Amino acid sequence: MYEGAVQDLIDELGRLPGVGPKSAQRIAFHLLQADEADVSRLARALTEVKARVRFCSVCGNVAESDVCRICADPRRDATSICVVEEPKDVVAIERTREFRGRYHVLGGAISPIDGVGPSDLRVTELMQRLASGEVTEVIIATDPNLEGEATATYLARLLKDMGLRVTRLASGLPVGGDLEYADEVTLGRAFEGRRLIDA
Amino acid sequence: MYEGAVQDLIDELGRLPGVGPKSAQRIAFHLLQADEADVSRLARALTEVKARVRFCSVCGNVAESDVCRICADPRRDATSICVVEEPKDVVAIERTREFRGRYHVLGGAISPIDGVGPSDLRVTELMQRLASGEVTEVIIATDPNLEGEATATYLARLLKDMGLRVTRLASGLPVGGDLEYADEVTLGRAFEGRRLIDA
Numbered sequence: 001m002y003e004g005a006v007q008d009l010i011d012e013l014g015r016l017p018g019v020g021p022k023s024a025q026r027i028a029f030h031l032l033q034a035d036e037a038d039v040s041r042l043a044r045a046l047t048e049v050k051a052r053v054r055f056c057s058v059c060g061n062v063a064e065s066d067v068c069r070i071c072a073d074p075r076r077d078a079t080s081i082c083v084v085e086e087p088k089d090v091v092a093i094e095r096t097r098e099f100r101g102r103y104h105v106l107g108g109a110i111s112p113i114d115g116v117g118p119s120d121l122r123v124t125e126l127m128q129r130l131a132s133g134e135v136t137e138v139i140i141a142t143d144p145n146l147e148g149e150a151t152a153t154y155l156a157r158l159l160k161d162m163g164l165r166v167t168r169l170a171s172g173l174p175v176g177g178d179l180e181y182a183d184e185v186t187l188g189r190a191f192e193g194r195r196l197i198d199a
Numbered sequence: 200m201y202e203g204a205v206q207d208l209i210d211e212l213g214r215l216p217g218v219g220p221k222s223a224q225r226i227a228f229h230l231l232q233a234d235e236a237d238v239s240r241l242a243r244a245l246t247e248v249k250a251r252v253r254f255c256s257v258c259g260n261v262a263e264s265d266v267c268r269i270c271a272d273p274r275r276d277a278t279s280i281c282v283v284e285e286p287k288d289v290v291a292i293e294r295t296r297e298f299r300g301r302y303h304v305l306g307g308a309i310s311p312i313d314g315v316g317p318s319d320l321r322v323t324e325l326m327q328r329l330a331s332g333e334v335t336e337v338i339i340a341t342d343p344n345l346e347g348e349a350t351a352t353y354l355a356r357l358l359k360d361m362g363l364r365v366t367r368l369a370s371g372l373p374v375g376g377d378l379e380y381a382d383e384v385t386l387g388r389a390f391e392g393r394r395l396i397d398a
Contacts, residue, residue: 002290003263005251009244015237017229018222025287028248030216032261036249038214043245045208046230050238052204053231062231064202088224091201 006032058129060105060122062087070094070103077101082139083126083155085109085148093141101137104129109147110154116147118154126155130162137165144171205231257328259304259321261286269293269302276300281338282325282354284308284347292340300336303328308346309353315346317353325354329361336364343370 002010006028014024031039055061056068063069070076070090080101084090090103106121129135140155142148152168159166171189173182182190201209205227213223230238254260255267262268269275269289279300283289289302305320328334339354341347351367358365370388372381381389 002261002286003252003268005244005247005263006261009248012241012244015241016226018225019218023217026217027215029285029287031245032248032252039245039249042211042214043242045204045211046238046242046245048204049208049227049231050235053202062201062205064204069202086228087201088228 056105059103060087060107060125061090061103075100078134080137080139081126081129081135082141084141085143085151089141089143099139101139106142106151109142109151111147111150121151123155123158127158130159130164135164137167140166140168144169255304258302259286259306259324260289260302274299277333279336279338280325280328280334281340283340284342284350288340288342298338300338305341305350308341308350310346310349320350322354322357326357329358329363334363336366339365339367343368 009028009031010021010024013019013027014021016024019027031042052064053062054064054066056063056071057066058071059068061068061070063071065072077100080099081104082093082099082101083104083106084093085106085108087105090105093099093103104122104126106123106126108116108121110116110118110121130138138155138159140152142151142155156166156168170193171186172193173179173186173190179187208227208230209220209223212218212226213220215223218226230241251263252261253263253265255262255270256265257270258267260267260269262270264271276299279298280303281292281298281300282303282305283292284305284307286304289304292298292302303321303325305322305325307315307320309315309317309320329337337354337358339351341350341354355365355367369392370385371392372378372385372389378386
């Protein structure tokens with residue numbers, strides 16, 4: 001409906017995840033009226049990300065060199081590996097400052113409905129890392145949903161007889177939430193995982 | 200939280216309207232895994248839009264030359280001008296195929312709360328177009344909200360004694376909607392504007 005370049009931009013923006021035709025139009029007009037400098041900064045950021053960012057050859061996290069910052073950091077505990085689905089999960093866990101080990105990014109979760117099986121994930125790479133014998137604990141931190149649980153179960157079975165401590169992140173009530181608003185599965189898990197209070 | 204280029208891209212995407220930090224992250228990771236060609240097409244579309252698109256010197260619509268396609272089209276009726284707020288409104292009206300005249304894009308609506316007064320809109324340019332005497336009808340098609348109504352009222356007063364036919368788009372029930380779900384203002388307008396049925 002628009003003339004050449006505007007329509008091209010709307011089309012390209014509309015291909016991004018979570019950007020519908022209306023948002024694409026809105027963003028395009030915003031950019032049309034924005035400073036030239038802002039728009040070229042965005043264009044440059046796009047080009048740069050493809051040119052500079054790759055995936056860590058060890059853990060699969062995003063990296064700007066062959067190995068990511070975390071894998072390259074000698075202060076991180078090499079005996080503990082936290083297995084996550086995506087690089088953004090690494091960021092979420094790093095924010096907690098609770099974990100000082102290393103990560104392994106699977107690149108997704110097992111989902112038969114989407115045709116994603118174990119061979120589509122970085123499972124072989126995980127097994128290779130564990131083969132060195134340095135690692136003693138594997139923390140499975142896949143998402144607490146159907147696919148994440150299926151992946152956790154699959155991995156737990158695979159790692160069962162390797163003499164490792166295999167753990168899963170606790171399920172329970174979110175901190176700061178209201179008990180009455182918790183769904184029954186979460187509340188059930190919170191009961192199941194209840195802990196003695198030290199008093 | 201991310202390494203250089205990824206974080207830069209997330210920051211730039213997060214500046215777009217309607218894109219929050221979570222969506223920015225999601226889009227960035229999508230692009231990271233997308234084909235190099237797709238990403239450079241988007242980067243190019245951004246650069247192109249700034250290089251090639253400008254605003255029509257006659258009507259204020261987006262254009263790739265000094266004058267937009269509609270103003271340049273001799274088959275469009277030059278006696279009728281439809282006044283809209285934004286270029287996207289031109290596209291919406293063009294889709295109806297109901298209007299064969301020309302447009303005038305104000306570039307917004309009067310909104311004291313946002314500090315937008317008549318002088319911030321392309322009102323002077325409209326008056327200059329009307330001065331030639333060629334135009335006989337002005338259709339005010341600003342949004343049916345507070346700002347749009349205020350702008351319509353302002354323009355209607357301004358054009359009052361110029362011997363023009365000044366009209367406003369009809370308000371009423373949306374076609375295909377349910378009467379019971381219409382808000383009371385819309386339903387009131389639908390009553391007010393009721394028409395005789397030719398039978």
